[in-house]
Amino acid sequence: xxxxxxxxxxxxRREFYYSGTEDYLNRPPEGASIEAWDDMxxxxxxxxxxxxxxxxxxxxxxxxxxxxxxTVTHAVLATELVAARKGGAA
Amino acid sequence: MRYSGWKVITEGLLGNTGWGRAWRDPAPKAxxxxxxxxxxxxxxATAYYLAKNHGLTNIAVLEKxxxxxxxxxxxxxxxxxxxxxxxxxxxxxxxxxxWEKLEGELNYNVMHSQRGHIILFHSDGxxxxxxxxxxxxxxxxxxxxxxxxxxxxxxxxxxxxxxTRFPIYGGLIQRRAGTARHDAVAWxxxxxxxxxxxxxxxxxxxxxxxxxxxxxxxxxxxRGPIRAKKVGMVVAGRSSQVAAMAxxxxxxxxxxxxxxxxxxxxxxxDHVVSYGMGHFYISQSDKGGLVFGGDIDMYSSYASxxxxxxxxxxxxxxxxxxxxxxxxxxxxxWGGIMDMTPDGSPIIDxxxxxxxxxxxxxNYGGFKAxxxxxxxxxxxxxxxxxxxxARRFRLDRFRTGHVMDEEGTGSQHNLH
Numbered sequence: 001x002x003x004x005x006x007x008x009x010x011x012x013r014r015e016f017y018y019s020g021t022e023d024y025l026n027r028p029p030e031g032a033s034i035e036a037w038d039d040m041x042x043x044x045x046x047x048x049x050x051x052x053x054x055x056x057x058x059x060x061x062x063x064x065x066x067x068x069x070x071t072v073t074h075a076v077l078a079t080e081l082v083a084a085r086k087g088g089a090a
Numbered sequence: 091m092r093y094s095g096w097k098v099i100t101e102g103l104l105g106n107t108g109w110g111r112a113w114r115d116p117a118p119k120a121x122x123x124x125x126x127x128x129x130x131x132x133x134x135a136t137a138y139y140l141a142k143n144h145g146l147t148n149i150a151v152l153e154k155x156x157x158x159x160x161x162x163x164x165x166x167x168x169x170x171x172x173x174x175x176x177x178x179x180x181x182x183x184x185x186x187x188x189w190e191k192l193e194g195e196l197n198y199n200v201m202h203s204q205r206g207h208i209i210l211f212h213s214d215g216x217x218x219x220x221x222x223x224x225x226x227x228x229x230x231x232x233x234x235x236x237x238x239x240x241x242x243x244x245x246x247x248x249x250x251x252x253x254t255r256f257p258i259y260g261g262l263i264q265r266r267a268g269t270a271r272h273d274a275v276a277w278x279x280x281x282x283x284x285x286x287x288x289x290x291x292x293x294x295x296x297x298x299x300x301x302x303x304x305x306x307x308x309x310x311x312x313r314g315p316i317r318a319k320k321v322g323m324v325v326a327g328r329s330s331q332v333a334a335m336a337x338x339x340x341x342x343x344x345x346x347x348x349x350x351x352x353x354x355x356x357x358x359x360d361h362v363v364s365y366g367m368g369h370f371y372i373s374q375s376d377k378g379g380l381v382f383g384g385d386i387d388m389y390s391s392y393a394s395x396x397x398x399x400x401x402x403x404x405x406x407x408x409x410x411x412x413x414x415x416x417x418x419x420x421x422x423x424w425g426g427i428m429d430m431t432p433d434g435s436p437i438i439d440x441x442x443x444x445x446x447x448x449x450x451x452x453n454y455g456g457f458k459a460x461x462x463x464x465x466x467x468x469x470x471x472x473x474x475x476x477x478x479x480a481r482r483f484r485l486d487r488f489r490t491g492h493v494m495d496e497e498g499t500g501s502q503h504n505l506h
Contacts, residue, residue, distance in 0.1 A: 001397050014399050018389040020502055021343070038489040041501055042341040042432045046330035048392040055389075071344070071392045 113284035129153025135464020154295035158276030170267035177482030185462030198278030207267030354378030368407030434506030
């Protein structure tokens, strides 16, 4: 599997560290309920199909990527910089 | 029909014409007292113990493919009870005791072989951890024994004792641990459950879970609706999809774990050996193939096949430990879909829906757990109470902070 880093181009999967789903970007506000934190940290939709997850370009440029993938076929559909999203990094 | 040595001889003389089917192939009834979704090792064990221990025989197992088509036939067949944490320790201890009586109980040869499982350690710190783990296992009532390098050299002469990067400092052996024939476990439970009257319904995919006023009333399937007041979801690998039918989000992320087998060789590896530094484990099947595996591929997947970086990593780890492996040819590799939880421990619990139960999140330790998982899930479904050895496998433990992180790696699903 290869991921296309928006800054570095297509790179081998081994350059990246998988951190988990995009749920980690939806951090609850201060004072949020335990349930909201549980939802962000532990509970997962876990689709058999298209998913979005966070990858860190560990041995490349060091940026965080939001990758759209298919978990059944391993096809990589899109990659974007987390920092380039509206609101920037979480 | 009872299987026995005598039966093998008489059938041999009669041309093997009298064996017959091992279980029936019934059509689903309109209603059962209880339904188990999932005809894998855990689901079939659950059905068997519901019938055997609790007298519930008007029950069905619904399997979307064929019996034992999931992870029960895709693992590295290791059976052990060398866990450390309270909650895990007594559960796997219970499971190992069930394994030791399984063949007699099921009248089925599951080829359970207590050949001993050795975890190697490679530093003073790992030795301390092994001593502590060994003491916890002994306190639980199971066996654990520390092995010196001299003892290891005698037992496992093929290890590379001269490497300087990860030198071998010793090992922790559990002599009662070992392996079993994985498919046979599913078949044995299936046959025994069928004999007690359980309907095993194959090619029957559950497509919906029906509830009324917060209570489960039945399921929708590809073979029509089936009513039941108790439904157990025992579908590790697809837990999130089935639970979603009941409006649930589980603390599970699916990952692929690869396994490998070589061509058949003469007996060379007499035990199950785990590499404490490389996350590599190996044993030799009765057919002669070296069966081995390593870590998950580390990113969420439902592909039932892995990627090459982990193949390379596993081969490297194996070669570092056992240079002789270079001469063996890998016959095939495959992947299984693991329910990974944020603490690496499983879930056997009720849900927010009355009568709906969940048995999931086995990470990559589900095979050895199958007997106790079935035992405890059956207890929960029949009595409404958690079995005492599974009482910490709660669905809400991540919210309440009662996690059981055996490896101490943190609350990320892929780190266990």
